[in-house]
Amino acid sequence: MFNSKTPIQRTRRISMAVAAGALLSTTALAGCSVANSEDAAGGSAAPGAAVSDTLRVVLQQEPPTLEACESNLTSTGVVVRSTITEPLIERNPTTGELEPKLATEWSSDDDTTWTLKLREGVKFHDGSDFTAEDAAVTIERAVNSDLGCNVEGYVFGDDDLKVTAVDDSTLEVTAVKADPILPLRLSFLEVVPSETSATEKVREPIGTGPYKLDKWDAGQSINASAFADYWGEAPAFAKANYQWRSEGSVRAAMITSGEADIATGLSPEDNIGDRGVSYPNNETVALRMHADKAPFTDIKVRQAVNYAIDKESIVASLYGGRDKAAAQLVPEGVVGHSDSLPVWPYDPEKAKSLVEEAKAAGVDTSAQISLIVRTAQFPKIEELGQVIQEQLSQAGLNVKLKMLETSQHLTYQVRPFPTDDEGAIMLMTQHGNQAGDAAFTVDQYMTTKGAQSAFGTAELDKLIEEADASSEADRQAAFEKVFQYQNDNVVQFAHIAHQTGMLGIAQSVNYEPNSSSGDELRLAEVTAAK
Amino acid sequence: MLTYLRKRIISSAVPLLVVIVGVFALARMTGNPAALYLPLNATEAMREDFAIRNGLDQPIWVQMAQYFGGVLRFDFGSSMRTGESAADMALRAFPATLQLAGTTMVIAIVLAVIVGSAAALKPNGILDRFCSFLSMTAASIPDFWLAIVGIWVFAITLGWVPTSGVMGMAAWVLPVATLVMRPFGTLVQVVRGAMVSSLSEPYIKLARSKGATEYRVVGAHALRNAAAPGLTVAGDLTVGLVNGAVVVETIFGWPGIGKLMIDSILQRDFAVLQACVLLTAVAIFILNILIDVGYALLDPRVRPSAGAHKRRKARSEFRGQSNGPSTPSAPTANNPAAAVLDA
Numbered sequence: 001m002f003n004s005k006t007p008i009q010r011t012r013r014i015s016m017a018v019a020a021g022a023l024l025s026t027t028a029l030a031g032c033s034v035a036n037s038e039d040a041a042g043g044s045a046a047p048g049a050a051v052s053d054t055l056r057v058v059l060q061q062e063p064p065t066l067e068a069c070e071s072n073l074t075s076t077g078v079v080v081r082s083t084i085t086e087p088l089i090e091r092n093p094t095t096g097e098l099e100p101k102l103a104t105e106w107s108s109d110d111d112t113t114w115t116l117k118l119r120e121g122v123k124f125h126d127g128s129d130f131t132a133e134d135a136a137v138t139i140e141r142a143v144n145s146d147l148g149c150n151v152e153g154y155v156f157g158d159d160d161l162k163v164t165a166v167d168d169s170t171l172e173v174t175a176v177k178a179d180p181i182l183p184l185r186l187s188f189l190e191v192v193p194s195e196t197s198a199t200e201k202v203r204e205p206i207g208t209g210p211y212k213l214d215k216w217d218a219g220q221s222i223n224a225s226a227f228a229d230y231w232g233e234a235p236a237f238a239k240a241n242y243q244w245r246s247e248g249s250v251r252a253a254m255i256t257s258g259e260a261d262i263a264t265g266l267s268p269e270d271n272i273g274d275r276g277v278s279y280p281n282n283e284t285v286a287l288r289m290h291a292d293k294a295p296f297t298d299i300k301v302r303q304a305v306n307y308a309i310d311k312e313s314i315v316a317s318l319y320g321g322r323d324k325a326a327a328q329l330v331p332e333g334v335v336g337h338s339d340s341l342p343v344w345p346y347d348p349e350k351a352k353s354l355v356e357e358a359k360a361a362g363v364d365t366s367a368q369i370s371l372i373v374r375t376a377q378f379p380k381i382e383e384l385g386q387v388i389q390e391q392l393s394q395a396g397l398n399v400k401l402k403m404l405e406t407s408q409h410l411t412y413q414v415r416p417f418p419t420d421d422e423g424a425i426m427l428m429t430q431h432g433n434q435a436g437d438a439a440f441t442v443d444q445y446m447t448t449k450g451a452q453s454a455f456g457t458a459e460l461d462k463l464i465e466e467a468d469a470s471s472e473a474d475r476q477a478a479f480e481k482v483f484q485y486q487n488d489n490v491v492q493f494a495h496i497a498h499q500t501g502m503l504g505i506a507q508s509v510n511y512e513p514n515s516s517s518g519d520e521l522r523l524a525e526v527t528a529a530k
Numbered sequence: 531m532l533t534y535l536r537k538r539i540i541s542s543a544v545p546l547l548v549v550i551v552g553v554f555a556l557a558r559m560t561g562n563p564a565a566l567y568l569p570l571n572a573t574e575a576m577r578e579d580f581a582i583r584n585g586l587d588q589p590i591w592v593q594m595a596q597y598f599g600g601v602l603r604f605d606f607g608s609s610m611r612t613g614e615s616a617a618d619m620a621l622r623a624f625p626a627t628l629q630l631a632g633t634t635m636v637i638a639i640v641l642a643v644i645v646g647s648a649a650a651l652k653p654n655g656i657l658d659r660f661c662s663f664l665s666m667t668a669a670s671i672p673d674f675w676l677a678i679v680g681i682w683v684f685a686i687t688l689g690w691v692p693t694s695g696v697m698g699m700a701a702w703v704l705p706v707a708t709l710v711m712r713p714f715g716t717l718v719q720v721v722r723g724a725m726v727s728s729l730s731e732p733y734i735k736l737a738r739s740k741g742a743t744e745y746r747v748v749g750a751h752a753l754r755n756a757a758a759p760g761l762t763v764a765g766d767l768t769v770g771l772v773n774g775a776v777v778v779e780t781i782f783g784w785p786g787i788g789k790l791m792i793d794s795i796l797q798r799d800f801a802v803l804q805a806c807v808l809l810t811a812v813a814i815f816i817l818n819i820l821i822d823v824g825y826a827l828l829d830p831r832v833r834p835s836a837g838a839h840k841r842r843k844a845r846s847e848f849r850g851q852s853n854g855p856s857t858p859s860a861p862t863a864n865n866p867a868a869a870v871l872d873a
Contacts, residue, residue: 064609153572153576154571158575203613218614218622219785220697220785243695245782246789249681250681250782250783253681253682253694254694257692259692407561407563407565407798410561413565414565451571
């Protein structure tokens with residue numbers, strides 16, 4: 001009867017076709033760059049296909065920047081340090097010794113002015129020669145400029161350095177006051193060419209390292225290739241490819257499936273199996289007690305906290321025995337760590353009696369203690385908080401567990417501390433000393449006015465000042481004394497454990513992780529498995 | 531229709547303004563970003579430098595005025611985290627999310643229409659019961675669980691697809707399959723319900739009695755009338771995906787806007803957060819208009835008054851051609867018989 005379509009029907013069909021077409025077009029065109037991305041080897045990656053000349057690394061997160069003066073940030077340094085760029089001096093993470101890199105030797109008569117002889121025959125990735133001028137600009141840029149480099153705050157503070165390029169291969173660096181560990185501080189500076197902007201940060205640096213940056217596909221991957229004119233030994237892999245996945249189980253799966261050769265930041269819960277290799281990562285977990293409110297006003301209660309926590313059981317049950325019960329804030333390998341300092345023994349009866357003694361002396365031991373813990377700061381931290389809460393409760397203390405996200409937790413971590421919290425504060429802190437010298441720990445954690453210190457004593461401040469000024473063998477003994485004094489007379493901290501990190505390492509490569517692997521993964525140290 | 535669109539744009543401007551102000555104010559209530567960006571031992575002078583460099587030393591109303599001025603120029607400032615332009619970062623991430631959302635919804639809609647229609651042919655039959663079970667299961671499975679299980683089964687055990695990433699088309703399989711489940715499950719139930727209702731209408735019996743094929747009865751008549759509720763639900767589901775499939779983007783390392791937004795919240799990266807939220811809000815606003823337009827095209831009853839003239843004109847043309855009955859011809863529930871006139 002009516003074979004032709006009505007206008008409304010036609011309109012409807014056209015509109016639906018247009019809508020479907022639009023949706024499909026959006027899908028096809030919205031981001032072709034994502035759909036057609038290529039792998040490190042330049043082709044479409046087949047699952048599990050190993051690319052023999054490419055070292056594939058999967059990180060926890062995309063580096064925010066590769067700016068050399070931000071390389072003390074873990075997410076930046078893990079790519080940049082000693083791979084793309086290099087420092088003048090490098091700290092051996094295993095021995096703790098300073099070793100030559102772009103500087104071959106260094107010396108000082110007064111610990112204030114340091115003279116560095118620089119390596120000759122070194123080229124930057126842009127083909128220019130490395131000279132003392134480049135080293136001078138690097139220091140000026142990172143320490144003395146208004147760039148706001150992270151490394152300045154982390155290592156150097158407000159004081160500037162005077163830098164002079166004596167000749168092409170000699171550099172003179174003068175500190176404001178005697179600084180026996182200035183060479184160690186300089187090891188944090190990655191050298192860039194003198195042409196590098198002094199007014200803006202540079203996301204993709206030019207360095208002298210064994211690998212040069214090829215391409216950074218923001219959001220997806222970073223590709224690098226071996227630098228043909230590298231002054232040192234050529235790396236084993238011609239290319240390197242970095243990707244990032246925030247889920248640990250996915251990073252582990254990439255190792256298992258053959259999609260990556262090295263995965264950082266894993267834990268045994270990620271099902272990495274035999275491919276997971278643990279290593280001491282220089283991180284220490286401790287509780288910091290604020291002595292401004294009861295019951296922590298009495299040292300007996302702070303001692304009771306140390307006796308009440310069963311550190312050995314925590315390490316064994318929560319961390320598979322990989323971590324090590326701690327007696328101080330720095331682990332083995334850091335200058336100042338004392339091997340002879342005993343771990344507080346687990347003695348619940350002693351803890352109870354100390355709390356009773358404090359109560360008898362008039363301290364309100366029933367006052368609430370807020371145990372401040374950062375959510376997901378490290379594996380099983382929630383369980384650790386609960387165990388500590390329970391063990392302290394058994395000692396007769398009233399502990400309330402407060403799980404906070406990072407920025408809230410930071411308000412408790414750094415001065416000025418919140419004052420409106422209920423009861424006394426006990427902060428669970430994870431401290432990493434990647435510098436290798438206890439000065440980087442005690443200055444901020446133990447001095448009376450330290451940024452991360454709740455309190456201190458004049459005697460301890462004096463000991464720290466002496467230790468900071470001492471050098472070489474005296475330095476080790478001086479810091480050992482500081483840690484001993486903390487445990488005997490101050491007891492601001494209850495140390496829990498020196499932690500371990502875990503890398504996933506595929507069968508296709510050989511790599512032995514060290515305490516710095518999480519912060520600077522030196523790709524030149526990775527070789528192909530035979 | 532233009533009047534309708536104009537009204538929708540004007541009425542959406544207020545919520546958009548609320549979003550702009552809201553995200554600005556709420557972001558700043560979450561704390562000082564200096565603590566996250568500076569080393570813990572940074573000195574007071576360094577904290578002051580940081581505040582000055584990022585304009586955080588200015589009074590809040592000055593910051594807001596600068597922000598509004600920037601929005602008008604599509605300049606959201608620079609990321610505190612990366613130093614890049616916030617607008618560039620958001621615009622770079624958004625296509626990846628649109629691709630994922632678009633692909634997911636196309637597949638979900640097509641599958642849901644097929645499965646939902648098949649299930650509706652014999653209500654309470656074996657196929658219907660199976661489809662109901664399938665759809666409810668699909669709509670209920672947590673996507674993070676599905677994603678992890680998918681990786682273990684299809685990437686690690688079988689080795690068919692990569693675990694994650696965006697390299698090659700095979701990398702799309704697991705993220706899309708994970709994302710498809712919920713919209714598919716929900717849409718199957720909606721399509722099935724609407725189709726059962728449509729198929730029981732008298733005009734369907736009339737169509738069948740006129741000898742129309744089953745394919746035409748279901749595909750051309752019943753499905754068309756059942757499309758409106760499906761479109762509404764599909765629109766809502768698409769909005770959810772465009773807003774960022776955070777879990778899937780996080781697990782599979784998909785560089786989309788959901789992951790970028792979460793990272794910028796956690797890092798107090800105000801400029802990026804503001805750019806992401808505004809971009810998403812505009813996209814959702816446009817999507818909502820498209821859905822409204824699609825809905826109006828499908829169902830004349832919800833068509834705006836501005837469309838009445840065209841509808842009357844269409845009816846008049848229709849009557850002129852057919853000399854048929856003077857009733858409206860739109861195949862709606864009001865007059866389902868019209869739907870079979872071209873059977």
